[in-house]
Amino acid sequence: MDKFLTHTGVAVPLKRSNVDTDQIIPAVYLKRVTRTGFEDGLFAAWRNDPEFVLNRPEYAGASILVAGPDFGTGSSREHAVWALQNYGFKVVISSRFADIFRGNSGKAGLLAAQVDEKVVQKIWDHLEEHPGATVTVDLESRTVKAGEGPDAIEDSFDIDDYTRWRLLEGLDDIGITLSHEADITAYEATRPSWKPVTQH
Amino acid sequence: MGRTLAEKVWDEHVVRTADGEPDLLYIDLHLIHEVTSPQAFDGLRLAGRKVRRPDLTLATEDHNVPTLDWDKPIADPVSRTQVETLRRNAEEFGVRLHPLGDVEQGIVHVVGPQLGLTQPGMTIVCGDSHTSTHGAFGAIAFGIGTSEVEHVLATQTLMQARPKTMAVTVNGSLPPGVTAKDLVLTLITHTGTGGGQGYIVEYRGQAIEELSMEGRMTVCNMSIEWGAKAGLIAPDQTTFDYLEGRPEAPKGADWDAAVAHWKTLVTDEDARFDQEIVLDASTMTPFVTWGTNPGQGVPLGGVVPDPAEFEEEQDRVAAEKALEYMGLEAGTPMREVKVDTVFVGSCTNGRIEDLRLAAEIIKGHKVDPDTRLLVVPGSVRVRMQAESEGLDVIFKEAGAEWRGAGCSMCLGMNPDQLTPGERSASTSNRNFEGRQGKGGRTHLVSIPVAAATAIRGTLSSPADLVPAGSTHESEA
Known part of the structure; x- marks a missing residue:
C-alpha cells in the first residue's frame, strides 16, 4: 500500500445522506475477479443523469468526495472503496461513515475523514461559490483546509490512531499480524476440542 | 463488575x-x-x-x-x-x-x-x-x-x-x-x-x-x-x-x-x-417500508408520510428524494400501494419456517393475476424439506414461481431482477435504490404481508384476505 501523508485535489459536493453501497456500486458491477476496473460502476445509476455532480465539467479529475452523513451504509463490498479509488478518489469526507465501509477504506488506502456536520456544510458552501476548488487533507496533522484569506476553512478530522499510523506508513496488515504468529499458535492450543471444524 | x-x-x-x-x-x-x-x-x-x-x-x-x-x-x-x-x-x-x-x-x-x-x-x-x-x-x-x-x-x-x-x-x-x-x-x-x-x-x-x-x-x-x-x-x-x-x-x-x-x-x-433501548412488543403491528432505506417505514395500517412533517432538514430532503424514486404520494394509505412482484426468500426470510408460514397463508388462494410471486428457498435443504411437506405444490397451484436456492432478487446479481419502475414487496433486507434491479422499487415486508400481498396485489396482511374457497374469491 502507498503511504498517505497529505493530499490536495478537486473536491466534489455529494449532497445526499445515507449514500449506501448499492448506490456507490450496484451489485451487477461486482462480478469482476480483479481489484481494478470498477470505475464504470461508480454511482452508475446517478451518473445516467447529465446533471449529476460528477458529470459536471468543473469536477472532472476530482479526487475528494464531500458527502452527507451515513456514507457507505449497507453491504460489506470492498468494491465500493475500489470503485471510488479506481475513479480517482483519494479521500471521502463525511460526518459519519458506516463501520464496514470505514474499515474497508483503511485497509485499501482510501482516507475516510470524519468531520463535524458543520464542516461538511462549510465545504459545500465554499464549493458552491467556487466550483472546482481544491481542498487539502493532511493526515499528519488531521486537518482539512480550503480557500484563502478571511473565509478560509481549516478544521480537524477524526480517524483512529491505528489506521492513521498504518496509512502514514503504508503498512500491510497481514504482515503485521504474521509477526505475532507465535501468539496465534499459542491461542489455538487453548481452543476447546468440541469447537466445530469444516473438515474431518 | x-x-x-x-x-x-x-x-x-x-x-x-x-x-x-x-x-x-x-x-x-x-x-x-x-x-x-x-x-x-x-x-x-x-x-x-x-x-x-x-x-x-x-x-x-x-x-x-x-x-x-x-x-x-x-x-x-x-x-x-x-x-x-x-x-x-x-x-x-x-x-x-x-x-x-x-x-x-x-x-x-x-x-x-x-x-x-x-x-x-x-x-x-x-x-x-x-x-x-x-x-x-x-x-x-x-x-x-x-x-x-x-x-x-x-x-x-x-x-x-x-x-x-x-x-x-x-x-x-x-x-x-x-x-x-x-x-x-x-x-x-x-x-x-x-x-x-x-x-x-x-x-x-x-x-x-x-x-x-x-x-x-x-x-x-x-x-x-x-x-x-x-x-x-x-x-x-x-x-x-x-x-x-x-x-x-x-x-x-x-x-x-x-x-x-x-x-x-x-x-x-x-x-x-x-x-x-426499550421497546414494547405488544403494541407492534405489521410494518412495511415506504422509502429507500430500511429506516423509512410505517405500520401497514399507516399512510405514506409527508416529507414536510420531518423535523430534521436532512430527513426531509431524504424523504422527498425517496418518494420521488418510489413513485409515491404523501398521504396514500400503504394498503392502496399496488405491487408487481412479491419476493419470498433471502437470508432474512428464506428458511423453512418462513416458507411454511407463507404456504399456510397462500393455501387455497390464487396469486393476483397482475402480480408475480417468486419463492426462492434459502438453501437446497430448505427446498427439499419444503417439497417433502408439499409446500411447493401449494405455491405452484396458487400460481407462484418455485425456484432454486440462492440470494436471487434480494440483490439482483443473477437474472432475478426488477425492471425499471417495477414495484416489489420483498421479504429481504434492503430497499435501497436499484437494489433489486435498476429503477426497481422495493417495500420491505414480513412473510405474512408478502403472502397476503401476492394474493391481493396491494400491500396487505392476512387479515385483509377473504377466506380461501368463499364465494368472493371467484370474482377475482
Whole structure:
C-alpha cells in the first residue's frame, strides 16, 4: 500500500445522506475477479443523469468526495472503496461513515475523514461559490483546509490512531499480524476440542 | 463488575492485546462466497501465503447463481467466471465448497446454521454484511471486506477495535400475526440507519426469548441495517434444541461440555451496557417500508408520510428524494400501494419456517393475476424439506414461481431482477435504490404481508384476505 501523508485535489459536493453501497456500486458491477476496473460502476445509476455532480465539467479529475452523513451504509463490498479509488478518489469526507465501509477504506488506502456536520456544510458552501476548488487533507496533522484569506476553512478530522499510523506508513496488515504468529499458535492450543471444524 | 454476553465472547477470542492497537481476535468460522473472495485469494497467491485453517473455512455459491436451470452452465459469462474462480481457489487452497447442484448449497447464512456449524460463543465472519444473522446463536458474527477476508484466510484472526455494547430490550409478546421481521423493521425506523453504529447489540426481553431460532435469525440479520457492528441473543433451550443432532454439532461428551459452556454465555446481572433501548412488543403491528432505506417505514395500517412533517432538514430532503424514486404520494394509505412482484426468500426470510408460514397463508388462494410471486428457498435443504411437506405444490397451484436456492432478487446479481419502475414487496433486507434491479422499487415486508400481498396485489396482511374457497374469491 502507498503511504498517505497529505493530499490536495478537486473536491466534489455529494449532497445526499445515507449514500449506501448499492448506490456507490450496484451489485451487477461486482462480478469482476480483479481489484481494478470498477470505475464504470461508480454511482452508475446517478451518473445516467447529465446533471449529476460528477458529470459536471468543473469536477472532472476530482479526487475528494464531500458527502452527507451515513456514507457507505449497507453491504460489506470492498468494491465500493475500489470503485471510488479506481475513479480517482483519494479521500471521502463525511460526518459519519458506516463501520464496514470505514474499515474497508483503511485497509485499501482510501482516507475516510470524519468531520463535524458543520464542516461538511462549510465545504459545500465554499464549493458552491467556487466550483472546482481544491481542498487539502493532511493526515499528519488531521486537518482539512480550503480557500484563502478571511473565509478560509481549516478544521480537524477524526480517524483512529491505528489506521492513521498504518496509512502514514503504508503498512500491510497481514504482515503485521504474521509477526505475532507465535501468539496465534499459542491461542489455538487453548481452543476447546468440541469447537466445530469444516473438515474431518 | 459483571460482563455482558458480547464482552464474554469477545474476551474468549483475544489472541493479543496492546495499548493503542486494536485487539487481535481469533476467528472460529470463516464463511466464503464467490463475490467477495477472488481478490483475497489472489492476494494470498501474490504473497505466497496459504490458508492457515482450511478446516475452519467453508465456501458456498450463492450471490450470483441462477435459480432456474441451475444444472446447466451459468449463462452469464461474467457470473460463470466468478463461480469458476471460487471453485479453482477452493481446490487450490483446500477449502470445502458446496457448489451449485450440491445438496448443501445455499445462502451462506442459511447453510452455516442448518449444518450446525454456527454455535454459541463463536466468532464468525464472512465477506457479507448479513453475517450478523449468526448472532442469533449467541455468536459474535459480522461482515468484513475483501482485504479482511484475505487477512482471515492468512492468519485466522482479525484486528478489531473493541466495540461498545448496547441492549435492545423488547418487553411483552408480539401480537398474533406480527413477526420478528415487523419487530426489527419497527426498531430500525425508531433508531434510523445509523443508530447502532459502533455497537454490538444484544437483543433481549420476553418477545426475543419467545422467538424461534428462525425468528431470532431474522432479527439479528437486520442488525447491520441500523448500522450495528453485530447483533446477538443469549443462547437458551431454544438454541440447544435447534442445534442438537445437526451434522456439525458436538456429539456425546462433547455436546455436554459444549452446553455447559454455552449456559455461561449470558449477560451478568451487574453488567452494564453503554446504551439501552426499550421497546414494547405488544403494541407492534405489521410494518412495511415506504422509502429507500430500511429506516423509512410505517405500520401497514399507516399512510405514506409527508416529507414536510420531518423535523430534521436532512430527513426531509431524504424523504422527498425517496418518494420521488418510489413513485409515491404523501398521504396514500400503504394498503392502496399496488405491487408487481412479491419476493419470498433471502437470508432474512428464506428458511423453512418462513416458507411454511407463507404456504399456510397462500393455501387455497390464487396469486393476483397482475402480480408475480417468486419463492426462492434459502438453501437446497430448505427446498427439499419444503417439497417433502408439499409446500411447493401449494405455491405452484396458487400460481407462484418455485425456484432454486440462492440470494436471487434480494440483490439482483443473477437474472432475478426488477425492471425499471417495477414495484416489489420483498421479504429481504434492503430497499435501497436499484437494489433489486435498476429503477426497481422495493417495500420491505414480513412473510405474512408478502403472502397476503401476492394474493391481493396491494400491500396487505392476512387479515385483509377473504377466506380461501368463499364465494368472493371467484370474482377475482
